[in-house]
Amino acid sequence: MTNFDFNNMPLVKGNRARTFAILSCGITFTMLVFSYTFSDPSLDFFKYASRLSDSFFSKGLCACQQCIAELEGDPWFAEHFNQSIHPLMTRENSILSEETFRWWQWLQSETQPANFSEVVEELFQVIPDEVLYMDASPDRCRTCSVVGNSGNLKGSRYGHLIDSSDFIIRMNQGPTRGFEEDVGTKTTHHLMYPESAINLDNTTSLILVPFKTLDLQWIISALTTGTIKHTYLPVMSKIKANRDKVLIYNPTFLKYVYESWLEGHGRYPSTGFLGLMLAVHLCDEVSVFGFGADQYGNWHHYWEKNHMAGAHRHTGVHNGDYEYNVTLLLQDKHKIQMFKGR
Incomplete structure (x- = not known):
């Protein structure tokens, strides 16, 4: 039986392992976010994301203490x-x-x-x-x-x-x-x-x-x-x-x-x-x-x-x-x- 020496493993295999680990973490995190978002009806981000984007690009950032175009927390206005x-x-x-x-x-x-x-x-x-x-x-x-x-x-x-x-x-x-x-x-x-x-x-x-x-x-x-x-x-x-x-x-x-x-x-x-x-x-x-x-x-x-x-x-x-x-x-x-x- 061949014994693998992890210290002498080819670099490409190490890169593949790291890539696989990163992808796995990313997929897991994404699933958790989607699961939490759609299970919590109080979060309206996905419903109003396009309007938030339109507001940001058409009016620019707002330097007021409170700005009209802020949609968070007010589903009626959004x-x-x-x-x-x-x-x-x-x-x-x-x-x-x-x-x-x-x-x-x-x-x-x-x-x-x-x-x-x-x-x-x-x-x-x-x-x-x-x-x-x-x-x-x-x-x-x-x-x-x-x-x-x-x-x-x-x-x-x-x-x-x-x-x-x-x-x-x-x-x-x-x-x-x-x-x-x-x-x-x-x-x-x-x-x-x-x-x-x-x-x-x-x-x-x-x-x-x-x-x-x-x-x-x-x-x-x-x-x-x-x-x-x-x-x-x-x-x-x-x-x-x-x-x-x-x-x-x-x-x-x-x-x-x-x-x-x-x-x-x-x-x-x-x-x-x-x-x-x-x-x-x-x-x-x-x-x-x-x-x-x-x-x-x-x-x-x-x-x-x-x-x-x-x-x-x-x-x-x-x-x-x-x-x-x-x-x-x-x-x-x-x-x-x-x-x-x-």
């Missing part, structure tokens, strides 16, 4: 939050699925729309075809104020607090002049649609929320020839805005907000809720002002004297109550900070 759908439209992501296009055209019942692809091609000859997103440097904490138009802003004295954010998002016809103490003076991004359009200064980014192909045609016209003067209402034929800062709210993202966050309530989301969702997906910390009713239960705009106003709350277009409840839930989960005013 189930609703999907950052793989970009909020703003570019030439590259402008192609809509057939289902999305049909749903989008249904929103305001556009019966004979122009050719969408041709309109988009013309659009991106007028405005930038790429989006420069908010600063995504890993050592930056991007703070955002989303300023709604609720009457609860009147007398709130939130102006300085609003202006202290890196980005201030406003919407529709909400004025700042004459209301600076309550609503602030700065605006970095302003959401509007043709029927709610106002002129902007040269430093503010206009974010068009399109509900139909005609809305895209309107922004082209409003920045150039001024030929479109009517949609379903009379609209501004020309608008003052920096065309290099014009952005388009992505219809695919709009549909995602409606289905995932509002779960089909109302006909489509309000501009205020769309502004909030834009901030939740692009900012690290979000402060919300001017949402909901005032202290007396009135739903009106802060510049209006008619406290019984409150467009769309009960018309079936927007479900203001449901949107507000989702907003409150985001606050309860410490994803946003909400200031309720007076």
Whole structure:
């Protein structure tokens, strides 16, 4: 019988033995991890891994003490939050699925729309075809104020607090002049649609929320020839805005907000809720002002004297109550900070 001398064993055999041992350990460890993970329902890593990856690469690392995109420990938020759908439209992501296009055209019942692809091609000859997103440097904490138009802003004295954010998002016809103490003076991004359009200064980014192909045609016209003067209402034929800062709210993202966050309530989301969702997906910390009713239960705009106003709350277009409840839930989960005013 031959006696093996382990000290004189050929090197190749030693390498094979070590390789086999490493592989065995690796396989055993992997089996243990999978066994533990799938036996413990509290671990949601595998379920939400792709969304975590999308969030990391699209927003970068967050330097805030607590960041919105952190999904761990909150299955409800992780189930609703999907950052793989970009909020703003570019030439590259402008192609809509057939289902999305049909749903989008249904929103305001556009019966004979122009050719969408041709309109988009013309659009991106007028405005930038790429989006420069908010600063995504890993050592930056991007703070955002989303300023709604609720009457609860009147007398709130939130102006300085609003202006202290890196980005201030406003919407529709909400004025700042004459209301600076309550609503602030700065605006970095302003959401509007043709029927709610106002002129902007040269430093503010206009974010068009399109509900139909005609809305895209309107922004082209409003920045150039001024030929479109009517949609379903009379609209501004020309608008003052920096065309290099014009952005388009992505219809695919709009549909995602409606289905995932509002779960089909109302006909489509309000501009205020769309502004909030834009901030939740692009900012690290979000402060919300001017949402909901005032202290007396009135739903009106802060510049209006008619406290019984409150467009769309009960018309079936927007479900203001449901949107507000989702907003409150985001606050309860410490994803946003909400200031309720007076």
